[in-house]
C-alpha cells in the first residue's frame with residue numbers, strides 16, 4: 001500500500017479511535033450526558049469515516065518516488081539502500097563522484113555528504129535519519145514496536161556509526177602501528193556488541209531490523225579487509241558477530257544494495273588511499289601510486 005493511503009487510513013482510524021476514546025472518557029465521568037451522547041458520537045464517527053474515505057480515494061495518491069543520492073562505495077548510503085530494498089520500495093538512485101562532486105549536490109547537501117534522500121522538494125540527510133524516515137513512511141516496520149527495545153536498537157545503531165568510522169580509518173592509516181591501534185579499538189567495540197546481540201540470525205533474533213541494515217555495510221568492508229589482511233574478523237573472539245555477519249551478507253536486500261562490482265571498486269579505493277592495508281593488494285594490477293586520495 002502507498003504511504004499516502006497508509007497515512008490516510010491511519011489518520012482516519014486514529015481520529016475514529018480518539019473520538020471513541022473521548023466518548024468513553026466522557027461517559028465514564030458524567031453519566032447524565034448519556035441521553036444525548038449516542039447521536040453526537042455517531043455523527044463524530046461518520047465524520048471520521050468520511051474524512052478517512054476522502055483521504056483514501058482522493059488524497060495524495062501520487063506518491064513521490066524517493067531518490068537516493070549515492071556514492072558507489074559509501075557504507076552510509078548503503079544502509080538506506082538496504083532498508084529500501086528490504087521493504088521493496090521503488091526508488092531511484094543517482095551516483096555522484098565524491099572526488100569531483102557536482103554543483104547541484106553541493107548546493108542541496110547541508111554537510112556536503114551522501115547519502116541524501118530526495119522526497120519531492122525535501123532533502124533528508126544523515127543515514128540514521130533517512131532510515132527512520134523510510135521505516136515510518138513505508139509498511140513492514142523494521143524498528144521493534146516495543147518502546148525500550150526500539151531505544152536499545154537506536155543506541156546500537158549509534159554505536160555502529162563509530163565502528164563504521166573505524167573501518168574507514170583502517171583503510172587510510174599508513175603506519176602499521178596506527179592501523180593496529182584502530183583495529184584494537186574496533187575489536188574492543190566488538191566485544192561489547194557481542195554481548196548486546198539479542199539472537200540469531202539477526203541482531204534482535206528472527207526479525208530483520210534497522211540495526212541489521214546499519215551494520216551490514218560495515219561487515220562487508222571488514223570482510224574485504226580481512227581477506228587482504230586476516231585477523232580483523234575473529235570467529236573465536238566474536239562468534240555471534242561472525243554468524244550475524246554471515247546471515248547479513250547472504251541476504252538479497254544486502255546484495256542488491258550495492259553495485260555488483262563493489263569489491264573491485266573498494267580495492268581501487270584502498271589503492272588510492274595508500275594506507276598500510278594497500279600493500280596487500282596486487283601492485284601489478286593497479287600500477288604506480290599517484291598522490292594519496294580519500295575518494
Ligand SMILES: N[C@@H](CCC(=O)N[C@@H](CS)C(=O)NCC(=O)O)C(=O)O
Pocket residue numbers: 071073074075076077098112113114115125126127128
Ligand atoms: N554521518 C553521515 C556520514 C556520511 C558520510 O560521511 N558520507 C561520506 C561518504 S561515505 C561523504 O559524503 N563524504 C564526503 C566528504 O566528507 O566530503 C551519515 O550517517 O549519513
